[in-house]
Amino acid sequence: MTTFDANVRLARIHEASTPGALMDLDSSWWGFGGLHGGLALSLLTAAMRNRSPGRVLRQVTGRFQRALREPFTLDVSNPSAGRNVSWLDACAAEGNRVAISANALFTMQSQGSGTGFAPQMPVVPPPSQCPVFSIPAAFVPFARHTEIRPVGKVRPFSNAVEPELIAWVRLVDDDLPPDDARLVLLMDALAPSYSAVLGAPVPMPTVTYTVTPGSGLAQASSPWVLLYARTDACRSDGWIRERLEAWAPDGTHLGSAEQLRVVMDRT
Numbered sequence: 001m002t003t004f005d006a007n008v009r010l011a012r013i014h015e016a017s018t019p020g021a022l023m024d025l026d027s028s029w030w031g032f033g034g035l036h037g038g039l040a041l042s043l044l045t046a047a048m049r050n051r052s053p054g055r056v057l058r059q060v061t062g063r064f065q066r067a068l069r070e071p072f073t074l075d076v077s078n079p080s081a082g083r084n085v086s087w088l089d090a091c092a093a094e095g096n097r098v099a100i101s102a103n104a105l106f107t108m109q110s111q112g113s114g115t116g117f118a119p120q121m122p123v124v125p126p127p128s129q130c131p132v133f134s135i136p137a138a139f140v141p142f143a144r145h146t147e148i149r150p151v152g153k154v155r156p157f158s159n160a161v162e163p164e165l166i167a168w169v170r171l172v173d174d175d176l177p178p179d180d181a182r183l184v185l186l187m188d189a190l191a192p193s194y195s196a197v198l199g200a201p202v203p204m205p206t207v208t209y210t211v212t213p214g215s216g217l218a219q220a221s222s223p224w225v226l227l228y229a230r231t232d233a234c235r236s237d238g239w240i241r242e243r244l245e246a247w248a249p250d251g252t253h254l255g256s257a258e259q260l261r262v263v264m265d266r267t
Contacts, residue, residue: 001071004029006144009173014181017046019076019090028141034067036142037100037206038188040092044102045211046181047074048088055086055106056218057180061210062102070094084108118214118253119245124151126249127168127224146189147172151226156191159199163231165190170223177220178254184211186225187244187257193229194240194263203264204240209257216252224249238263 002016006028016023029039041062049057072092080087085107092100124130133150135143149168154160169189171182178186192204226247234240244257 010145010171010182010185011174011176013043014046017043017074017181018050019047019074021047021074022071023074024071028137028144030141032140032203032205034069035072036185036188037062037064037209038185039142040064040068040100041102041188041209041211042181042185043074044076044090044092044100045104045184047076048090048102048104048106049180051076051078051088052086052106054108056109057213058105058107059210059212060102060104060180060184061208062100063208064100064206066097066099068092068094068099072099116215118216119256121226121247121251121253122166122228124166124168124226127170130168133167145172146170146186148189154196156195157198157201158196160196163194163197163234164229165193165196166226166228168224168226170225175223177222177248178217178225179220180213180217183213183217183225183246183255187211187227187246187255188259190227190229192231192240192259192261193242194231194234194261204261205264206259206261208260210259211255211257213255214246214253216248217254219252220248220254222249225254234263238265 001022003024005026045060072094076090088104090102091098127149130149133148137144151166229244231240231242240261242259246254
């Protein structure tokens with residue numbers, strides 16, 4: 001079993017995320033009540049990537065069944081593979097109990113052709129001109145591993161008009177630009193965008209989370225990522241669909257994501 005505390009660099013954790021690995025991360029890596037969801041899916045992404053050398057991640061989806069609070073194993077299977085495309089399944093399990101399952105699509109670098117276009121980055125000030133947003137470690141322990149600099153005045157649980165958040169984010173333990181596993185983690189670094197229209201904290205756990213890397217990810221050179229998150233729909237029973245986009249400081253589109261969350265009853 002490999003144990004990781006708050007002082008371990010994320011790069012080392014990703015390197016250790018090999019199929020069959022037994023992982024133990026202390027509570028400094030937790031989000032709400034267990035291992036941070038974006039980190040958990042990034043570990044599974046790294047483990048599946050290690051099974052697909054020379055191939056590029058096209059999309060990964062995680063399904064969150066329960067929180068990880070104890071040492072867990074990373075298991076990967078390859079149910080379908082062709083000359084150019086590989087489908088992989090993975091799970092993180094405590095003993096015999098699966099907590100998170102995932103599937104990913106990897107392909108060879110050159111697949112298809114088309115006229116490239118991507119969502120345009122909004123006009124925003126650089127990170128150095130945006131204030132640091134401090135999240136109490138007692139509330140979200142994982143926050144100590146990230147630096148968040150919101151753009152504009154909207155904050156989580158600020159009774160805003162629109163259910164959206166925009167901020168610069170980076171990991172604080174290294175200055176490496178995002179790769180696919182880091183992107184999966186960073187795109188889950190903000191509070192749920194629906195929280196912007198609320199006035200007090202409410203649990204909104206993620207049920208499914210899908211990340212699609214952009215074509216510019218391979219050329220990323222800065223550790224900073226601009227995230228735009230918006231809740232596009234909220235059902236009357238609390239199920240919400242959140243859309244996210246990510247860009248590098250030079251405007252290069254890094255990827256897109258979608259989360260299905262549920263707003264828990266406060267009573």
